[in-house]
Amino acid sequence: MAQSRQKSYADKRRKDLEFAVGDRVFLRVSPMRGVKRFGVCGKLSPRYVGPFEILECVGAVAYKLALPPRLAGVHNVFHVSNLRKYIRNAAHVLEYEPVELREDMSYEEYPVCILDREVKKLRSRKIPYVKVQWSNHAAREATWELEETMRREYPHLFESTS
Template sequence: MQAARDRQKSYADLKGKPMEFQVGDKVIIKVSPWKGVVRFGKQGKLNLRYVRPFKVLEKVGEVSYKLELPEELSRVHNTFHVSNLKKCYADKPLAVPFGWTSF
């Protein structure tokens, strides 16, 4: 039993990476679990996975961050868990409009 536990831990340690952001960093938000809350254009498998970069305002607790959200997302709480964020490495701003309906 201990050998199996150690093996699983070593697999998890390889996959897991500590995510940390600084105030002022740009991050993109994972929106695939928001199916009933906010629609971002297409539905089904063509639905967006991540949406545009947002600025980190502050770190809240160990694994949560408060983001600067636009008026279109006023119904969404502005604090997100680190697992729903991804660092944005784009040089120029990537802005996918929220009413995006076609290519």
């Protein structure tokens, strides 16, 4: 009697999840103490990763996912409780500009222009800084650099301004 009552209470909150082949889902990752996942440790690590496409339904409550090569060591069939439906949103899509990569998979950043100047006063000294916009970055990601260093390493930036 008590068990059936508890079951009915639990069933009121429970929702049956069903996905179709081709749907995209997030995969739950469980945090473990002291284990770094995706470059972040502990409670700041992501709860879900993805989205991944469902390849097929395996049984009533398990789904086979199309995992990327970096997750090749992970079994690709998951219980429905570890999945969350991905709802397409245009805000999730990031636009990027292609970056020229070297053979060692690194890239070079160079200053594009100087956006601003500022002189900081430190006791009896005045230290000039310039706000530099870098390649592959937006103007809001510009950094403050020592003017002396920038003049020495990138003199072409100051030819038209001085």
